[in-house]
Amino acid sequence: MTDAKVSRRNVLLGVGGAVVCTAAGAGAGFVIADKDAAPPAAAAQPAPAKYRSRPDLRALPDVTITTPANATAPGLIFLTPASGTGLWGPLLVDEKGSPVWFRKVPDPATVAIDFKVQRYRNKPVLTWWEGTIGGTGGQGVGQGEFVIADTSYRELSRVRAAGSEQADQHDFVITPDDTALFWVYDPVPYDLAALGGPADGVLHDGVLQEVDIRTGRRLFEWRARDHVGLDESYAPLPAGESAHLPYDYFHANSVGLDADGNLLVSARHTWTAYKIDRRTGEVIWRIGGRKSDLRVDEKSAFSWQHDFRRRRDGSYSVFDNGAGVTKEREQSRGLIFTVDESARTVTFGKEFLHPTKISAPTQGNFRELADGGSFIGWGQSPWFTEYAPDGTVRLDGHLPLDNQSYRAYKAEWAGAPLDQPALGLHVDGGNVVVSASWNGSTKVAKWRARAGGQPRALTESVEADRTGFETMLTLPGTPEYVVAEALDSGGKVLGTSAAIPVRV
Known part of the structure; x- marks a missing residue:
């Protein structure tokens, strides 16, 4: 972890590896190809320069707006395109789909994930994850670090996991105390015989860390296997030649803060959203899955989900994929529900669907906008959509159809680069x-x-x-x-x- 005005990687240049995007497995759906592998014949000829002033951006993917902006919330759109072009990095576009800023990930990283605006030291910053994904049977597990950059796009810090592990890509939250919350996927020896697996098997433990950004000191750590049993999982065991690959029974994919300061966690493979005591680590309640502590009404039931959050009015939201290893719903959705902790009930509030009935088996997010609207990134499907509070679509667009973006956000941002035009x-x-x-x-x-x-x-x-x-x-x-x-x-x-x- 570094925390300097200008870090050793202030200038981010380099060539990422070849990338193949796939829906295989139950994780994020990314598979990173061998850097030394020969490129496909179609990629042998360089593409013509898209921008004469920046010929290095010849492979930057086009963003298409299909529903033009109408009474939208102010802001720009934040994407991390993933395709076979090898040009990976955080991409900022305007409401017409025109690029505003792009930075290619540097070697040895091959992927950029989860590009968004946060606040650090009471100032707006950009954050994203850089690293590699894959190597565990297509389960979408990352090894990398998080970047924090200022309004001039200078690196302020690189946040790394405490200990020997590397940070996973699924989420990165800067708290009001200038600490960082994120996940680590830790493979540990585990006897899986009771589940029909090998006695000398391997378990992917979901490890939640909170570290001080300035010093890198670990302040809190929570391990899923200490609190969540393997019998909660809907994910199948690796089998056959893959039997000794890590069993990703939990697959944490988001972390956030509730209004009372406790932790909100989504685990895709247990179909469960958890509230966790930030001091003791004990599970306060489960919503959904095999051991829900709250009674969930039929319209609020979700599966293979991402991005569990508290909204300003006290309700909760989640991106309900409804599809993964199995398909439980015909289409994915943004879901809002209310929680009555005293009555131990979860009640449906509203759902947001795409006009083309998108089903996203992997990835995705659902966020509240400053004006009460909502924004969805459709994950494996390359679409993003802005909704008015009543559910009306007021902006819709997509990356090229062979692309995907793990998440998509909309937020206000004022950038002032230090280089020349x-x-x-x-x-x-x-x-x-x-x-x-x-x-x-x-x-x-x-x-x-x-x-x-x-x-x-x-x-x-x-x-x-x-x-x-x-x-x-x-x-x-x-x-x-x-x-x-x-x-x-x-x-x-x-x-x-x-x-x-x-x-x-």
């Missing part, structure tokens, strides 16, 4: 076409191209409104040098590119 030039019909972009800047409203015979004597200029990640401007003739200036809505210069010579 990027500039690309080409001559067309005797004129210079200027392509300008600035990865991560959220305040650019216009671009100005300036040109002349010397870098310090730029007498010609043209302006154009920003039209997406990259904006094109045309300068008449073929001047010697060109710069691009990024302007805010009031015309103030936010940043200037280097002066680039025009080569005919």
Whole structure:
């Protein structure tokens, strides 16, 4: 764990491994291919440059908006696209699907997961997970670390698990005390004979850690096998040649804080949401599964779920996949219900469905927006949807259909990168076409191209409104040098590119 203004990995560059996305197994559905494996023939030819100013982003996936924004909550959309292109990293797009910021994960990490806005030291930050996933029979178990970056996209910290383990990707929560909550999947020797498995088997224990971000000191640790029996699981034992792979009986995939400060946990393979005493580690109650402590009405029953949360009005929400190893529902949904701890009951509140009846066997999330609306990332299905409080769809879109994003979020974000705007030039019909972009800047409203015979004597200029990640401007003739200036809505210069010579 590092906690420095500029860390050893402040500049994140590198090439990730080849990736194959699959629905196999009951976990997150990611399988990472061998980095040294030969790429498929179709990938042998490089794709044409998508952005002349940033040719390194040629494989950045397109985001399609199918239902345009209508009375939406303010904010940008946070994704972690996963496809076979090898270009993995946190991706921020606007409501039109245009990229705002992207950063490729560095070696040796191959995957970025769970990109979102949080607060650290009372300031807004970006957080995401970097690492590798797989190696346990397609169960979606991660080994990596969490990144915290400031509004200039500089790393503030890398948070790692305390001890010898590596952090799992499924969730990362910064608490108001500047501590971090996250999971570790710990394979431990375990006698599985009573379940029909090997006596010398291996169990994946779900380990919840809370660490101090600044020091890395472990403050709290909770182990699922100390509190949750294997008889609660719906996951089948590994069998045949896979019998000695770790049995992922619990599969923790979210952690959060309840209003009283205790912990809220989702375990996909037990179909259960747990409330856990943050001081003692004892289970306060279970909702759902084989040993529910509360009576759950029929419409509130969920299975293979993700992302259990408390909402501002006191209700609870979960992304009910309804599908995994088995299919229990025809379509996945965002589910809201109320809990009466005195009466020990769970009562249905509302559900949010996709118009195309999406079933997502893996991944996904369901979050409340600041204005009372809701936002769903459909996990294995590459869609994301924003809903009004009454359930009306007010924005809908998707990554390419061969992609997926473990979660998708919407939140307000103001980014001010420290690097210069990027500039690309080409001559067309005797004129210079200027392509300008600035990865991560959220305040650019216009671009100005300036040109002349010397870098310090730029007498010609043209302006154009920003039209997406990259904006094109045309300068008449073929001047010697060109710069691009990024302007805010009031015309103030936010940043200037280097002066680039025009080569005919």
